[in-house]
Amino acid sequence: MSFLIIQSLVNGVILGLLYLLMAIGFTLVFGIMRVVNFAHGEFYMLGAFAAYFAFAVAGLPYPVAVAGAFGGAIVLGAIIERVVFRPFRGDELSGMIASIGLALILQNLALIAFGPDPLSMPSLVSGAYNWGGIILPKSRVVVILGSMVILAIFYYFLMHTRTGRALRALVQDREIAAAYGVRVELMYPLGLALGAALAAMAGAFMAPLFGVSPFVGGTPLLKAFIVVILGGLGSIPGAVIASMLLGLIESTTSTFFGASTADIVVFALVIAVLLVRPSGLLGHKEA
């Protein structure tokens, strides 16, 4: 029994890290652009395809595949901000509806280009660590280390670079940030590009574990959604706490009660939190 608990705690932390990678981009885009981006999962999907073609088809090294997903998403994100989201600045609801349109477009273009069948990607490494009964596949360790490196780089960027500070200032108060010389015009495309890139790298990492298809973005989007509702839209510390919480709740409930019960528990929790604290655990109070 105690083995089960420890094993599910370990799995919970792994899940939490994955969710964090998705949720940070999602919450960053909301914080900067005030857009609830329903197309976030589609960036994950495109990242997974990019990694598949670079690694499994073209035979490039895996880090190159991840870097490719990153670069492609940066460019695509900046273009999409200009074409799709710019007309709706200041209108949260319209921006969100537009993102639903964008998700339909991206998912179905991928369907036309790559077909509906899931593609499987070769695993990076095989085998598993076994610490006195607690089993950890090596492929997951790669994913954990990779996510942690990306999160660390991102943390440094956000905390210690000029641009990172400007982005944070914008999230806190756009008018004051603008008054202090933050170039809002440049921050919007940068925000969406970064959010897209984080999702795409998550996709590139997850591709060997969960496979690649036009529909793989749905679940990560749902998880990012849950994390930011729990943690508070736009709050990065909230996203950190909520991803870990969600990962742990999911893995422990599904270990002891089954996966579908875990889903119901999570959704009931989300609704309860929203009703008590509409802006999430650490979210800013909305007017």
Add this chain to the structure above:
Amino acid sequence: MEKSTAQTGVTQASFWTVGRGAFALALLAAALFPVISGSTFHFHIAIMICLAIIATMGLGVIARVGQLSLCHGAFVGVGAYTSMLMVMRLDLPFMAGVVAAVVVTSLVAALIGGPLLRLRGVYFVLITFALNELFRLVMLEFPGLSGGSSGIANIPAASFGSLVLDEKATFYPLALISAVLVVALVALVDRSMIGRRFSAVEENITLAESTGIATARTQNLAFIIGSGIAGFAGALMAHYIGFLSPETFHFELSVSYIIMLVVGGRLALWGPVVGALILTPLPEFLRGAMEFQHVFYGVALIVILSFLPNGLVSLPERLARLGGRK
């Protein structure tokens, strides 16, 4: 300056009367089209359009108080399951199933409306999204109620006494009359005191509150009416299609109602009619290329949001204004 505005006013008015007449004629022609062609396929599309009009009308009522519900499909589901259970488990007649569907969905909306509608804007969208998922998951967990993932088949057709509407051509009049009744009901609400309160809340909720309108009660009322209408659409759907599964009421169904509403016109009476009329037949005609249809939906949604934020119903007015400016 004043003269020119007056003149444009005249052009606009005549354009409007002509536009409205043409619109009414086009609607009538569309409604009679399957009867004239006699094709079962056309009857099917026409019925699906009527059902979509009803459900989207309900979503429009909720939009009238400034809220966008992402669990509208789930309310259609609640109505569908309620009517199915009444008719199949309790052996009640079809009409009782429909009435029960409307009553139960309205009650559910009334129960959850209070706490739910304290949330505004994107937060309301987020919680309704979560509720839609929860509905689907709970339905999958209780196969005794919903048939689980394999669904429930052979739901009895709509019937009034010995009159059984088990063919597309016989069900169509019921669907059409229902759609017309729902549009009429929403028109009545729009013109009543309640309708004026709705638009006051939609335009500026703080201002509405300060002028003494009970905004919470007003939003609740819109949510109850809109969800009740969704339940009605669900009941008709259950007895027309004859098959229900939790996956039918996936969040994509809610999204499709939102697309129809936005494309047609978010706040206009005829918005849902135009949206459903244009978007429902598309999948049928583009069967070979479903993906392109969805790409088209997405593009249409973004283009209409950017250039016609009040939807296609505002197109004649827009054109008239452009013409007047010339």
